[in-house]
Amino acid sequence: MSNQNEQPAASFSPIxxxxxxxxxxxxxxxxxxxxxxxxxxxxPTERELAAQLGVGRGGVREGIKMLAGIxxxxxRQGAGIFVRESQRLVLLDPSLVxxxxxxxxxxxxxxxxxxxxxxxVEVATLAATEEQLxxxxxxxxxxxxxxxxxxxxHSIDLTFEMMIGRATDNPYLAAVQGEAHRYxxxxxxxxxxxxxxxxxxxxxxxxxxxxMERRDPRAARARMExxxxxQALAEAGPDRRQ
Numbered sequence: 001m002s003n004q005n006e007q008p009a010a011s012f013s014p015i016x017x018x019x020x021x022x023x024x025x026x027x028x029x030x031x032x033x034x035x036x037x038x039x040x041x042x043x044p045t046e047r048e049l050a051a052q053l054g055v056g057r058g059g060v061r062e063g064i065k066m067l068a069g070i071x072x073x074x075x076r077q078g079a080g081i082f083v084r085e086s087q088r089l090v091l092l093d094p095s096l097v098x099x100x101x102x103x104x105x106x107x108x109x110x111x112x113x114x115x116x117x118x119x120x121v122e123v124a125t126l127a128a129t130e131e132q133l134x135x136x137x138x139x140x141x142x143x144x145x146x147x148x149x150x151x152x153x154h155s156i157d158l159t160f161e162m163m164i165g166r167a168t169d170n171p172y173l174a175a176v177q178g179e180a181h182r183y184x185x186x187x188x189x190x191x192x193x194x195x196x197x198x199x200x201x202x203x204x205x206x207x208x209x210x211x212m213e214r215r216d217p218r219a220a221r222a223r224m225e226x227x228x229x230x231q232a233l234a235e236a237g238p239d240r241r242q
Contacts (some may be wrong), residue, residue: 012052020055024063027053031070032083043073043081102187110182110230113161114228116177120165121208125217126168133213136163139210144202158185160205164212204230 012027028043043049046064050057064081067073074084124132142154158181165174204227211220 001114012049020059021062021066022051024053024055025066028063028067032072034129039083039085041083043083093111101114106184106187109180110228110231111185112180113177113184114225116173116180117161117164118221118224118228120161120168120177121212122217122221124164124167124205125175125212125215125220127169128164128212132163132167136147136160136167136209139163140202140205145203147206154203164208166180200230 028049031037031043032041037043044052046057046060049064050060053060064073064075068075068084070231071085072083076082140160143160143170162174162178162181162193165177169172204223208220208227211223
């Protein structure tokens, strides 16, 4: 536990961006991570933060409110601003961690995505309309002819799986899946991996879709599981970074 009376080594930088409250929130996140502040550690006062960041107190107040709203900070009237949850910082900014720690974060993001995407494809296999399945097939055929258009963004995989999520006819499942994909994309892009070859991904996607078209949920889930198994092998390879 950090001593609340100690002055942390890392400090802040003046802000010149237009989105002041968002930048305030980002710098506070980095301040917590760089100084390894633990739950219960007290931050500088609103006035002190405004002075160190070179912005008005209104922008600081809004930035603090953003972080309090997602559970990272706690504002106690008359007592100050305290760290409430430091572990969630990496979900908002993967650049706060480096090397092996970031790779571990990618593995966890992939694991969460795997759970949701495998559940989604099983549900969607029975819930999807013929029109939705046809739309997925058209998308995959177009992606196969333009494999490099979105190669580095990793969006062929994610768009395919989001279309499956929408086909579940369950907006709650689709929304949670979307959040998992958002976190995965952030960590993936910070880690610097290249996606697998387009032809390889296309073959796997078509195998999943064909199982869905047969209305075979067990086979569709099995093909999705294989898809993630192959992705894990690719990420473990020595030549997968950009």
